[in-house]
Every structure is written in C-alpha cells, then in structure tokens.
Amino acid sequence: MNIIKYILQGTLMLSLYSCSNKLAYGPDPYAGGKEPVDVVFTELAPRPSQAKPGGEVVFNVRGLLKYKDQIKFYINNIQAQVTNISDSSLTGIVPENCSTGGVKIVVDGQIFAGPTLPIIGKxxxxxxxxxxxxxxxxxxxxxxxxxxxxxxxxxxxxxxxxxxxxxxxxxxxxxxxxxxxxxxxxxxxxxxxxxxxxxxxxxxxxxxxxxxxxxxxxxxxxxxxxxxxxxxxxxxxxxxxxxxxxxxxxxxxxxxxxxxxxxxxxxxxxxxxxxxxxxxxxxxxxxxxxxxxxxxxxxxxxxxxxxxxxxxxxxxxxxxxxxxxxxxxxxxxxxxxxxxxxxxxxxxxxxxxxxxxxxxxxxxxxxxxxxxxxxxxxxxxxxxxxxxxxxxxxxxxxxxxxxxxxxxxxxxxxxxxxxxxxxxxxxxxxxxxxxxxxxxxxxxxxxxxxxxxxxxxxxxxxxxxxxxxxxxxxxxxxxxxxxxxxxxxxxxxxxxxxxxxxxxxxxxxxxxxxxxxxxxxxxxxxxxxxxxx
The missing domain is CATH 2.130.10.10 (YVTN repeat-like/Quinoprotein amine dehydrogenase)
Structure with missing residues (x-):
C-alpha cells in the first residue's frame, strides 16, 4: 500500500508542476515571411517557339495580372522588356545580345522558372x-x-x-x-x-x-x-x-x-x-x-x-x-x-x-x-x-x-x-x-x-x-x-x-x-x- 501511495503522490506532483510551468517556445521562424505568389507557367510552348533578338514572344503563364507592377522578366538572365500582361500570358521582347536559355519571372523577390527559349541565329x-x-x-x-x-x-x-x-x-x-x-x-x-x-x-x-x-x-x-x-x-x-x-x-x-x-x-x-x-x-x-x-x-x-x-x-x-x-x-x-x-x-x-x-x-x-x-x-x-x-x-x-x-x-x-x-x-x-x-x-x-x-x-x-x-x-x-x-x-x-x-x-x-x-x-x-x- 505504501508503494502505491508514493506513486500516486509522485504522479500528482508531476501533474501540478506541468500545469504551472508551460513550455516556452522560440519565435516563429516563418513569422513575417512573404506570402506565396500564385504564379504558374503552363506547359504550352511560347508563341513563337523560337525568336530573334528584338522579336516579340508570348509566354503562357497564369496569375501575373495582380502583380503587374512588381514583375521583372528575364531571358537567359538578361532583363527583357515586358509589353503586355494578362491573366494567362506575358508578352516580352527578346533583348539584344541574348542567347538561348531559360526564362524566369521575379515577383517581389520570388523566382518562377519558365521554359527554354531558343534564339534564332547563324x-x-x-x-x-x-x-x-x-x-x-x-x-x-x-x-x-x-x-x-x-x-x-x-x-x-x-x-x-x-x-x-x-x-x-x-x-x-x-x-x-x-x-x-x-x-x-x-x-x-x-x-x-x-x-x-x-x-x-x-x-x-x-x-x-x-x-x-x-x-x-x-x-x-x-x-x-x-x-x-x-x-x-x-x-x-x-x-x-x-x-x-x-x-x-x-x-x-x-x-x-x-x-x-x-x-x-x-x-x-x-x-x-x-x-x-x-x-x-x-x-x-x-x-x-x-x-x-x-x-x-x-x-x-x-x-x-x-x-x-x-x-x-x-x-x-x-x-x-x-x-x-x-x-x-x-x-x-x-x-x-x-x-x-x-x-x-x-x-x-x-x-x-x-x-x-x-x-x-x-x-x-x-x-x-x-x-x-x-x-x-x-x-x-x-x-x-x-x-x-x-x-x-x-x-x-x-x-x-x-x-x-x-x-x-x-x-x-x-x-x-x-x-x-x-x-x-x-x-x-x-x-x-x-x-x-x-x-x-x-x-x-x-x-x-x-x-x-x-x-x-x-x-x-x-x-x-x-x-x-x-x-x-x-x-x-x-x-x-x-x-x-x-x-x-x-x-x-x-x-x-x-x-x-x-x-x-x-x-x-x-x-x-x-x-x-x-x-x-x-x-x-x-x-x-x-x-x-
């Protein structure tokens, strides 16, 4: 009986200690982070599928319209001019001295990779x-x-x-x-x-x-x-x-x-x-x-x-x-x-x-x-x-x-x-x-x-x-x-x-x-x- 008594007393004391001492966690590491951006390149090929420098190309991408003032667009890491943005596409101009490479969109510091654009040349x-x-x-x-x-x-x-x-x-x-x-x-x-x-x-x-x-x-x-x-x-x-x-x-x-x-x-x-x-x-x-x-x-x-x-x-x-x-x-x-x-x-x-x-x-x-x-x-x-x-x-x-x-x-x-x-x-x-x-x-x-x-x-x-x-x-x-x-x-x-x-x-x-x-x-x-x- 004494053993059972001591066990019950110990359990009660631990319970009381746990209730009175809540665990303290550090700050939320994700607090203050940027909200995810819902930008997605679709599987459709660009129009045209290849282009020369100075040419205009339409890329199929959703979710850009509400971020139109925050967008930077790149072709093979060269920033390209954007001429039009809709809910389903972005139209850009291939920069001079641009070579074949991937396209990407940067929105508020977040990068979204798109397809490779072949550049036409000799x-x-x-x-x-x-x-x-x-x-x-x-x-x-x-x-x-x-x-x-x-x-x-x-x-x-x-x-x-x-x-x-x-x-x-x-x-x-x-x-x-x-x-x-x-x-x-x-x-x-x-x-x-x-x-x-x-x-x-x-x-x-x-x-x-x-x-x-x-x-x-x-x-x-x-x-x-x-x-x-x-x-x-x-x-x-x-x-x-x-x-x-x-x-x-x-x-x-x-x-x-x-x-x-x-x-x-x-x-x-x-x-x-x-x-x-x-x-x-x-x-x-x-x-x-x-x-x-x-x-x-x-x-x-x-x-x-x-x-x-x-x-x-x-x-x-x-x-x-x-x-x-x-x-x-x-x-x-x-x-x-x-x-x-x-x-x-x-x-x-x-x-x-x-x-x-x-x-x-x-x-x-x-x-x-x-x-x-x-x-x-x-x-x-x-x-x-x-x-x-x-x-x-x-x-x-x-x-x-x-x-x-x-x-x-x-x-x-x-x-x-x-x-x-x-x-x-x-x-x-x-x-x-x-x-x-x-x-x-x-x-x-x-x-x-x-x-x-x-x-x-x-x-x-x-x-x-x-x-x-x-x-x-x-x-x-x-x-x-x-x-x-x-x-x-x-x-x-x-x-x-x-x-x-x-x-x-x-x-x-x-x-x-x-x-x-x-x-x-x-x-x-x-x-x-x-x-x-």
Missing part, C-alpha cells in the same frame, strides 16, 4: 550529324585523312552503342556524317588513351598519348603507327633464346620501335620525322638484342619533354641532344609543363604551357619557339611573354596568326585578358583585343575558314555579355553579330574539324569532354555545328 547544332549518343568518354583528337577517312581517339570504350557488336577501345573510325564505321582492324584497340593523331606520308596513322598496348601487342611505348585499315604493322623480331623451345627465338613486335616512359601530349609528322612533346623525361625503345621471350629490356635516353624520332621510332640524336656532355643526353627543356605545341611548316616548334625558363638559361614565360634543329629561337619576338599559363595554341593559315588562350591577363606587357593573337614573328597583333572574360577563362580557340574565331572554355561572360562556354568573335575581338545565339556549353573542347554537311553548309565538329550544349545532354562528347552565311 549558329546551330547540325541535325544531319548522325553521331547518336556518341562516345562514352572523352575524345581528345579528331583526324580527317587525305582519303577523307575520319578517325577519333580518346579514352572511350563505346560509340553510339556499337560496343555491343564491335570492340571499341580508345579509337574508332566514323563517317564524315558521324556514323560508326564497322569492319576496321583495330582488334582490341588501345590499352590507355590517345591524345594525338596525324597522318604519315605513306597514309598510316600516327597515334600517341598514354598507350601501353595496341590490340594484343604489349610493346607500345606511348606512340606507334597503324595502317589506314586500323591494323598495327608488326614484324618477327629475333630475341635471345635461353631455352630449348624454338618458338621463343622470335617475338612479334611493332614495326615502330620507340617512345617514352611517360605520356605524350602531342605528336607531329613532318618530312619523314616524328616530333613528340609532353611531360616525359626519357625516350625509350625495346632493346630486343638482349631481351628474352619473357623479359623485354628497355633502352632509355634522357630527354626533357621533347624529342624527334625517325619513322621507325628510333631517336634522331641530331635534334635537341646535348653532345657536349658525356654521356650524351637531351637538353633540359622547360622547367614546368608543356600543355600544347604547334609545328610550323619550316620545322620550327612552338611550345606553350606553364613554365618560366628553357634549358635553364633562356627566359620563356609560358611560351617558347625552337629552331628546326631544336635550339632556342631568339628571333621570336615574345618579349616578356604571358604573365600566366597558356593552355592552347593554334595557327591560322588564313591570317598567318597564332591564337593563344589561357589564364593570363598580359602578353609582352600589353593587356590580353585570357587570349591573344600573335604575328608570325611572335609580336602581338595590336589590331586584336580581348574584351575580357568573367566567371572562367578560355581554353581553346581556332580560326575558321570564314575568318571568325571560335572560342570555348569555362567562362560565363565576354565583354560583360552572357556567353557561357562558347562564342564566335571577329579578328578584332568583337562578338560576331548573329553567331552568338546558342546556349551554354558545359565541358572542355580538345580538338575540332571543319567541313560541310550534305546540305552544303559550313560545319565545325567539336570533340572533347562535353556534358551538355545548348540545352542538350547525351551528346557523347562530340557535336557538329552549322555556320550559316
């Missing part, structure tokens, strides 16, 4: 290109041969779903219209990544990158040649046989015997010579004379990120080799990273990247030119060079200019925000002026046969105009009128190829790591654009 995705879902990983190089064959190289293992029936690894042939070509002799393709391709004098394809094997042959040193059918040229090579098995007296090896111990960024074929640049510190080849079937020896030779090879892969020791030292070795090269290079028709080589010196003796602020014999070219009038890294360099035969892009703001003491045009002697083209990038920088630029310059990168604005990742400018640096209508490019462009489509329109095919462009996903790292006159 640049568009080519609907005749038949790449489908494209490649499932990056494409670093695209090559059109003298016989109009198109090859792509990269890190991909599928192209438009064809891996189900054809082995695809790092290399594929496509038609000029983007379709996968079957029946090639690539075998198992490459083990690794192709970053560079070029055609040789005998119509073979020189491939380079980070490659340890081609098809079933494991004796590739980051570079080799393949035939135009995709087959690896091989030969039976005598080796040292320490066994009684006669089958181990020879080895099937690539005809091209040479390469590097680290990846190659760029490889050029010119005048029956192969020039390679990259982050490697040694040239290497397979030393078969003392090798056995199970132990392939490698002969290495110090080279500072640059070498010239013979067509069979052997080292040309007359190029970029310091013969004043014993033993002989390659020169030191740049004291940093080479990102890109251009080989001139006269054999001179321009290197760009992130470095400050060449061969420890010459000042070279992120750009340097070498003579045809591999020595420093003091005649290249770079002055103080770039004050930041250079990511890409392209040469235009049309204007005989070099286009450099990267993370610099000055070139030879002159303003050059992320981009500059250089004359053939290295001096800056003062007729061109970058008007400034925001929210990122350019990383690839190429001049087209119509004279315009296509620029891609991570930027969000150019000259304070919204241009997200891709733009076309003229040779003075101004945005090309009517060519900047496309929407955002997300990704990196590594290479391009000009041509024409079946309608006779000028095209440029872009390859790289492309996540989306102009509101389209699943492009498969390749997209072809049309340029209309």
């Amino acid at each position: 640049l568009a995705i080519d609907p005749t290109f038949q790449s489908g879902i494209g490649a499932n990983s990056s494409i670093y190089s695209i090559l059109k041969t003298s016989s109009n064959q198109v090859f792509i190289g990269g890190s991909f293992t599928d192209y438009n779903g064809n891996a189900a029936s054809s082995k695809i690894a790092g290399i594929a042939r496509i038609t000029t219209n983007g379709e996968f070509v079957r029946g090639m002799q690539f075998g198992n393709g490459v083990t690794g990544v192709i970053t560079s391709m070029s055609e040789t004098a005998n119509k073979d394809i020189l491939i380079a990158g980070s490659i340890s094997q081609y098809d079933t042959i494991k004796l590739v040193r980051n570079i080799t040649t393949i035939s135009s059918t995709g087959a690896l040229p091989v030969k039976s090579t005598p080796i040292l046989n320490l066994t009684s098995d006669p089958a181990k007296s020879n080895l099937i090896a690539p005809v091209f015997n040479g390469g590097t111990v680290s990846p190659i960024a760029k490889a050029f074929y010119q005048n029956n010579k192969v020039t390679i640049v990259g982050r490697f510190s040694h040239y290497s080849n397979n030393y078969y004379t003392r090798s056995t079937y199970d132990n392939i020896l490698i002969d290495i030779f110090p080279m500072g990120g640059l070498a010239r090879l013979e067509t069979d892969g052997s080292l040309d020791d007359g190029y970029f080799v310091n013969k004043t030292t014993l033993p002989h070795k390659g020169f030191e090269g740049v004291n940093g990273v080479v990102n890109d290079a251009v080989l001139q028709d006269d054999g001179k080589l321009i290197l760009v990247g992130a470095f400050s010196r060449f061969n420890n003796t010459q000042s070279a602020n992120n750009i340097v030119r070498l003579k045809a014999d591999g020595n420093f070219d003091a005649d290249f009038q770079l002055g103080s060079g770039a004050n930041g890294f250079i990511n890409d360099i392209q040469y235009s035969k049309l204007t005989k200019k070099y286009i450099v892009t990267g993370g610099f703001t000055m070139f030879n003491g002159k303003p050059a925000n992320g981009m500059a045009l250089l004359n053939e002697d290295g001096s800056i083209d003062t007729g061109f002026q970058s008007l400034g990038f925001a929210a990122g920088s350019p990383n690839y630029a190429v001049q087209l046969t119509n004279g315009l310059i296509l620029v891609t990168g991570s930027f969000g604005k150019y000259n304070d105009v919204i241009r997200e990742g891709l733009m076309l400018i003229d040779t003075k640096g101004n945005l090309a009128k009517d060519y900047n209508n496309t929407g955002r490019l997300v990704g990196n462009i590594y290479d391009s190829l000009e041509g024409t489509n079946s309608l006779g329109q000028q095209t440029i095919t872009l390859v790289g790591m492309i996540q989306s462009f102009n509101g389209k996903n699943n492009l498969g790292n390749i997209v072809r654009l049309t340029l209309l006159d």
Whole structure:
C-alpha cells in the first residue's frame, strides 16, 4: 500500500508542476515571411517557339495580372522588356545580345522558372550529324585523312552503342556524317588513351598519348603507327633464346620501335620525322638484342619533354641532344609543363604551357619557339611573354596568326585578358583585343575558314555579355553579330574539324569532354555545328 501511495503522490506532483510551468517556445521562424505568389507557367510552348533578338514572344503563364507592377522578366538572365500582361500570358521582347536559355519571372523577390527559349541565329547544332549518343568518354583528337577517312581517339570504350557488336577501345573510325564505321582492324584497340593523331606520308596513322598496348601487342611505348585499315604493322623480331623451345627465338613486335616512359601530349609528322612533346623525361625503345621471350629490356635516353624520332621510332640524336656532355643526353627543356605545341611548316616548334625558363638559361614565360634543329629561337619576338599559363595554341593559315588562350591577363606587357593573337614573328597583333572574360577563362580557340574565331572554355561572360562556354568573335575581338545565339556549353573542347554537311553548309565538329550544349545532354562528347552565311 505504501508503494502505491508514493506513486500516486509522485504522479500528482508531476501533474501540478506541468500545469504551472508551460513550455516556452522560440519565435516563429516563418513569422513575417512573404506570402506565396500564385504564379504558374503552363506547359504550352511560347508563341513563337523560337525568336530573334528584338522579336516579340508570348509566354503562357497564369496569375501575373495582380502583380503587374512588381514583375521583372528575364531571358537567359538578361532583363527583357515586358509589353503586355494578362491573366494567362506575358508578352516580352527578346533583348539584344541574348542567347538561348531559360526564362524566369521575379515577383517581389520570388523566382518562377519558365521554359527554354531558343534564339534564332547563324549558329546551330547540325541535325544531319548522325553521331547518336556518341562516345562514352572523352575524345581528345579528331583526324580527317587525305582519303577523307575520319578517325577519333580518346579514352572511350563505346560509340553510339556499337560496343555491343564491335570492340571499341580508345579509337574508332566514323563517317564524315558521324556514323560508326564497322569492319576496321583495330582488334582490341588501345590499352590507355590517345591524345594525338596525324597522318604519315605513306597514309598510316600516327597515334600517341598514354598507350601501353595496341590490340594484343604489349610493346607500345606511348606512340606507334597503324595502317589506314586500323591494323598495327608488326614484324618477327629475333630475341635471345635461353631455352630449348624454338618458338621463343622470335617475338612479334611493332614495326615502330620507340617512345617514352611517360605520356605524350602531342605528336607531329613532318618530312619523314616524328616530333613528340609532353611531360616525359626519357625516350625509350625495346632493346630486343638482349631481351628474352619473357623479359623485354628497355633502352632509355634522357630527354626533357621533347624529342624527334625517325619513322621507325628510333631517336634522331641530331635534334635537341646535348653532345657536349658525356654521356650524351637531351637538353633540359622547360622547367614546368608543356600543355600544347604547334609545328610550323619550316620545322620550327612552338611550345606553350606553364613554365618560366628553357634549358635553364633562356627566359620563356609560358611560351617558347625552337629552331628546326631544336635550339632556342631568339628571333621570336615574345618579349616578356604571358604573365600566366597558356593552355592552347593554334595557327591560322588564313591570317598567318597564332591564337593563344589561357589564364593570363598580359602578353609582352600589353593587356590580353585570357587570349591573344600573335604575328608570325611572335609580336602581338595590336589590331586584336580581348574584351575580357568573367566567371572562367578560355581554353581553346581556332580560326575558321570564314575568318571568325571560335572560342570555348569555362567562362560565363565576354565583354560583360552572357556567353557561357562558347562564342564566335571577329579578328578584332568583337562578338560576331548573329553567331552568338546558342546556349551554354558545359565541358572542355580538345580538338575540332571543319567541313560541310550534305546540305552544303559550313560545319565545325567539336570533340572533347562535353556534358551538355545548348540545352542538350547525351551528346557523347562530340557535336557538329552549322555556320550559316
């Protein structure tokens, strides 16, 4: 009984305490907030469904009339003029310099997203290109041969779903219209990544990158040649046989015997010579004379990120080799990273990247030119060079200019925000002026046969105009009128190829790591654009 009594007393005391001490809550976090606005875009398409700058478009949206004095309207983040509002629509005018993008309405600080409005202009995705879902990983190089064959190289293992029936690894042939070509002799393709391709004098394809094997042959040193059918040229090579098995007296090896111990960024074929640049510190080849079937020896030779090879892969020791030292070795090269290079028709080589010196003796602020014999070219009038890294360099035969892009703001003491045009002697083209990038920088630029310059990168604005990742400018640096209508490019462009489509329109095919462009996903790292006159 006493236990029950104490329990009843405790319960009564708790009840009394609870009644006399109400819980205290903090202030209502939602008090004073704005009342929700009942604005809704309907699923009906705008009228017209696409428009030019200056054109009037009707958007289907409900609930605006009572907020007509509080509305701000934007097309691709550019405020647009509103000409009419009703209970079911808003009519606006497409602003000048507007490109494809989403529309939105802001009412008293609340944002309501609407549809994407395509802007009509002279640049568009080519609907005749038949790449489908494209490649499932990056494409670093695209090559059109003298016989109009198109090859792509990269890190991909599928192209438009064809891996189900054809082995695809790092290399594929496509038609000029983007379709996968079957029946090639690539075998198992490459083990690794192709970053560079070029055609040789005998119509073979020189491939380079980070490659340890081609098809079933494991004796590739980051570079080799393949035939135009995709087959690896091989030969039976005598080796040292320490066994009684006669089958181990020879080895099937690539005809091209040479390469590097680290990846190659760029490889050029010119005048029956192969020039390679990259982050490697040694040239290497397979030393078969003392090798056995199970132990392939490698002969290495110090080279500072640059070498010239013979067509069979052997080292040309007359190029970029310091013969004043014993033993002989390659020169030191740049004291940093080479990102890109251009080989001139006269054999001179321009290197760009992130470095400050060449061969420890010459000042070279992120750009340097070498003579045809591999020595420093003091005649290249770079002055103080770039004050930041250079990511890409392209040469235009049309204007005989070099286009450099990267993370610099000055070139030879002159303003050059992320981009500059250089004359053939290295001096800056003062007729061109970058008007400034925001929210990122350019990383690839190429001049087209119509004279315009296509620029891609991570930027969000150019000259304070919204241009997200891709733009076309003229040779003075101004945005090309009517060519900047496309929407955002997300990704990196590594290479391009000009041509024409079946309608006779000028095209440029872009390859790289492309996540989306102009509101389209699943492009498969390749997209072809049309340029209309």
